Amino acid sequence: MNINIGLGSRLPIQFLIVFIISAIITIYLGASVAEMRIEERNASGSIGMNNSYNQLLDYKENEIWENGFLWACPLH
Amino acid sequence: MNLINKINNSIGFSWHYAWLIVAIITIVQMIASSIRMSFGVLIDPLEVKYNWEQGHISMAYAISCLVTALTSPLAGYLGDIYGARKCMYAGATLFFLGAILTAYVSEIWHLYFSFGLILGLAQSILLVPLVPAAMIWFKRNLGLAMGIILSSWGIGPALSVLIVSLLINEIGWVGTFWSTGTLCTVLIFILAKIFQNRPEDKGLSPYGSTDEDKIEFSFQPSKEKVNEYSNYIKNTSSYWNMSAIHFLGCVGHAVILVYIIPICLIKDITLAESAFIFSVVSGLSSITRFFTPIFCEKFGIRSVMFFSYILQSLPVFILLFSSNLIFIYVFAIIFAIGYGGEAGGFAILNRRYYGFAPMGIPHGFQMLGAGIGMALGGWIGGAIFDLYDNYNFALLISILASLGGAVCILLLNRPNKLLIPEWVKN
Numbered sequence: 001m002n003i004n005i006g007l008g009s010r011l012p013i014q015f016l017i018v019f020i021i022s023a024i025i026t027i028y029l030g031a032s033v034a035e036m037r038i039e040e041r042n043a044s045g046s047i048g049m050n051n052s053y054n055q056l057l058d059y060k061e062n063e064i065w066e067n068g069f070l071w072a073c074p075l076h
Numbered sequence: 077m078n079l080i081n082k083i084n085n086s087i088g089f090s091w092h093y094a095w096l097i098v099a100i101i102t103i104v105q106m107i108a109s110s111i112r113m114s115f116g117v118l119i120d121p122l123e124v125k126y127n128w129e130q131g132h133i134s135m136a137y138a139i140s141c142l143v144t145a146l147t148s149p150l151a152g153y154l155g156d157i158y159g160a161r162k163c164m165y166a167g168a169t170l171f172f173l174g175a176i177l178t179a180y181v182s183e184i185w186h187l188y189f190s191f192g193l194i195l196g197l198a199q200s201i202l203l204v205p206l207v208p209a210a211m212i213w214f215k216r217n218l219g220l221a222m223g224i225i226l227s228s229w230g231i232g233p234a235l236s237v238l239i240v241s242l243l244i245n246e247i248g249w250v251g252t253f254w255s256t257g258t259l260c261t262v263l264i265f266i267l268a269k270i271f272q273n274r275p276e277d278k279g280l281s282p283y284g285s286t287d288e289d290k291i292e293f294s295f296q297p298s299k300e301k302v303n304e305y306s307n308y309i310k311n312t313s314s315y316w317n318m319s320a321i322h323f324l325g326c327v328g329h330a331v332i333l334v335y336i337i338p339i340c341l342i343k344d345i346t347l348a349e350s351a352f353i354f355s356v357v358s359g360l361s362s363i364t365r366f367f368t369p370i371f372c373e374k375f376g377i378r379s380v381m382f383f384s385y386i387l388q389s390l391p392v393f394i395l396l397f398s399s400n401l402i403f404i405y406v407f408a409i410i411f412a413i414g415y416g417g418e419a420g421g422f423a424i425l426n427r428r429y430y431g432f433a434p435m436g437i438p439h440g441f442q443m444l445g446a447g448i449g450m451a452l453g454g455w456i457g458g459a460i461f462d463l464y465d466n467y468n469f470a471l472l473i474s475i476l477a478s479l480g481g482a483v484c485i486l487l488l489n490r491p492n493k494l495l496i497p498e499w500v501k502n
Contacts, residue, residue, distance in 0.1 A: 012316030014484045018324060025473070026452060033459045 031073030034066035094213035094275070094283040098221045100267045101206045104164060105225065106232030107260045108171065108202035112140055112195055113233035114240040121249055122187070132184050138451065139192025140199070145447020147200040152440025155205020156302045159273035167202035168264035174198050175257025179250045202264070204443055207423060208435035212274055216284025219373035222423045223366040230362030297434055305496075306437045312495045314429050314488060315438050318422060319445035321381075321484045325418040326446045328388050328478030330453025331470050332395075332411065333357070339467050343399040356408045361416030368420025377428065381421040382485045387414025389478030396471045414478070419446070428491035453477070 070076050115137045122133050155163050174194035181187045207225065214221050243252040272278045274296060297305065309315050336357065340350035364384075372380045387410055394407040422442055426435050457470040489495065 012313040012320075014487055015313075015316035015320040018320040018480065018484070022323070022327075022452065025456075029456065029459045029463075032463055036463060 027069060027072045028075060030065070030069035031076035034062075034069045035076050038062060038066060092283045093272070093278055093280055094221070097213050097271065098210055098224050100271050101210050102225050102228040104202055104206060104264055104267060106228045106235070107264060108167065108199050109229070109232050110236035110240070110256070110260065112137070112191075112199055114236045115140075115191075117237055117241040117244065121244055122181075125249070126182070126184075128184055133187070136184075136187045136191045139188050140196035141447060141451050143193055143196030144200045144203075145444050145451065147197055148204050148443035148447060149437060149440035151200040151204035152208065152436030152438075152443070153302075153306070154201065154436070155208060155440075156297070156306075156434035156436035157299050159296070160205040160209035161268055161271050161273050163201050163205040164264055164268035164271060167198050168261045168268070170194055170198035170201060171264070172257050172261040175253045175260075179253035179257070200443075204440050205436055208426075208439050209273060211423060211427060211435055212432065213282050214284065215282040215286075217373075218427055219369035219371070219424060221283075222369035222420065226369065226420060227362050227366040230358060230365060234358070302434045302437075305433055308496050309430060309433070309438055312429070312489075314425075314495060315441065317484060317488060318425060318438070319441045321445075321481045321488075322419070322422060322442045323445035323449040324477045324481035324484065325385060325388065326449025327453040327456070328385070328474050328481065329411075329415045329418060330450045331457045331467075331474035331477075332392065332415075334454045335457040335461075335467055335470065336395075338461075339395060339471075340404065342466070343404070345399075345401060345404065349401070353404060353408045356405065357412045357415065360409060360412035364413045364416030365420060368417040369424055371417075372421040372424045377421045377424050377491055378485050378488060380417065381425075382482050384414050384417030384420070385478050385482035385485060387411070388418055389414070389475050389482065392471050392475045392478075396468060396475075418481075425488070425491055429489065429495045431494045431497075433496070449477075 119130060119133050122128055123130060151163070154166075174190050174197075177190035177194060178187065181190060207222075210221055210225060211218060240252060240256065243255060247255065275282050276296075333354075336354050337347070337350045340353055341347065345353070368380060368384065391407045391410040391414070394403050398404065398407075423439070426438055426442075430438065453474070456473055457467060460470040460473075461467055
C-alpha cells in the first residue's frame with residue numbers, strides 16, 4: 001500500500017529550530033557551570049607544596065559531564 | 077448565554093462503559109506517579125539512614141524522569157502493538173519489582189537502579205499507553221474524558237505525598253515500600269482485569285459514535301499495520317512540531333514550578349507564604365487542566381492552546397520585576413490557568429490529525445518532548461543561579477520558551493481534516 005499523505009514531505013522546521021536553539025543553550029550553560037566548578041576547585045584546592053593532607057585528599061579530578069560540556073562548547 | 081450553553085453541551089453525560097475505562101485510567105495514572113512524585117519525602121530518611129548527599133539522592137529522581145521520558149515512544153509503541161491492558165500487567169509487575177528493590181537499597185547505585193531505572197520504566201509503561209487507550213473509547217466528549225484523566229496528574233501527587241510520609245513515620249522505610257508496592261500492584265491487576273482495550277472487545281461502539289463512524293476504527297491493527305502507519309505519521313511535520321511545542325511548554329513551567337519557592341524567598345516572602353503560593357499554582361492548575369480539553373473541543377484547539385501558552389508566559393514578567401505580595405498572587409493565579417491548560421489540547425489535536433489510528437507513537441513522542449523539557453527546565457534554573465546568583469535569566473528563558481511554544485502553535489496545520497485520510501480507507 002502506498003499512501004500519499006500530501007503534507008508529509010515538509011520539513012518540521014519548528015522542531016529543528018527548537019532542537020538547535022535548545023542544544024546551543026544547554027551546551028553553553030553546561031560548559032559555563034563546568035568551567036566555574038573547575039575554577040572554584042582549582043582556587044580552593046590546587047595541589048602545591050603548602051597543601052595540607054586533607055586538602056590533598058579533597059582534590060577531585062574533573063567529572064565526566066564537565067569534560068563533556070567543555071569539549072562540546074566551542075566558546076569555552 | 078451562548079457560551080454557557082456550549083460548555084453545558086460539551087460536558088453532556090450519559091452512561092457508557094467508556095466512563096469506567098476513564099475511571100480505571102485515572103486511578104492507574106494516580107498510582108503510577110505516586111511513589112516517584114513523593115520523592116521529596118524520601119530524601120530525608122535516606123540522608124539520615126545512609127549519610128548520602130542530597131545531590132546524589134536527587135540523581136535517582138533525575139534518572140527516573142529521564143528513563144520515563146526516553147522510553148515513552150517505546151511504551152507508546154508497545155501499547156499500540158500489544159494493547160494497553162497487557163501494558164498495565166507489565167507496568168504493574170515492574171512497579172512491584174521497583175518498589176520492593178527500593179525497600180532494600182543499601183548502596184546509592186541500588187537506588188539508581190531500582191528507583192531510577194525500574195520505577196522510571198514502570199511509570200512510562202503505565203502512563204503512556206493509557207491516554208491513547210482512552211481516546212479509542214470516545215468519538216465525542218473526548219475533551220471531558222481527557223479533562224478527568226489529566227486532572228488526576230495533580231490530585232495523585234498531592235495524595236501520595238501525604239500517604240507516603242505518613243507510612244514512613246508509622247511503619248518505616250521497608251514497610252512503606254512493601255505495603256504501597258503490594259497494594260498498588262494488586263489494585264492495578266484488578267483494574268486491568270476489568271479494563272478492555274477497545275469498545276469492540278466489549279461488543280460496544282465508542283461513546284458518541286454513529287453507524288457511519290464505525291468504518292474508521294472497527295479493527296485492532298496488526299503489528300505490520302502499526303509499523304507502516306507510524307512511518308506515515310513520522311512523515312507529517314505535526315508529529316515533530318507537537319513534540320517541540322510540548323517541550324517548550326514544559327521548559328516554561330518547569331523553571332517556575334521547581335524554583336518558585338526559592339524565588340519568593342529571595343523576594344523576602346516567608347517560607348509559609350511561598351509554599352502557599354506554590355499550592356495556589358498547583359491547585360488552580362488542576363481545575364484548568366480539567367476544563368482545557370473541553371474548551372479545546374468547543375472553541376478551537378489552537379486558540380485555547382495559544383492562550384494557555386501566553387498565560388503561562390506573560391505573568392512571569394511580574395515575578396521578574398515585582399516583589400509585591402499581591403502582584404505575586406496575581407502572577408500565581410494567571411500562571412496557574414496557563415500552566416493547567418498547557419497539556420490539555422494535545423490529545424484532541426492527535427485525534428483531529430490522525431483520527432482513530434494507533435496513537436501510542438505520536439503520544440509517546442510528545443511525552444518524550446515533555447519529559448526532556450521538564451528535566452531541562454528544572455536543571456536550567458539551578459545552573460543559572462550557580463552562575464549569576466539570581467534567577468532572572470532563568471525566568472527570561474521560561475518566558476521565551478512559552479512564547480516560542482505559542483508561536484509554534486499558530487504555525488501548526490489547521491486541525492480541520494485528517495492528515496492521513498487514506499489510512500482510514502485502507
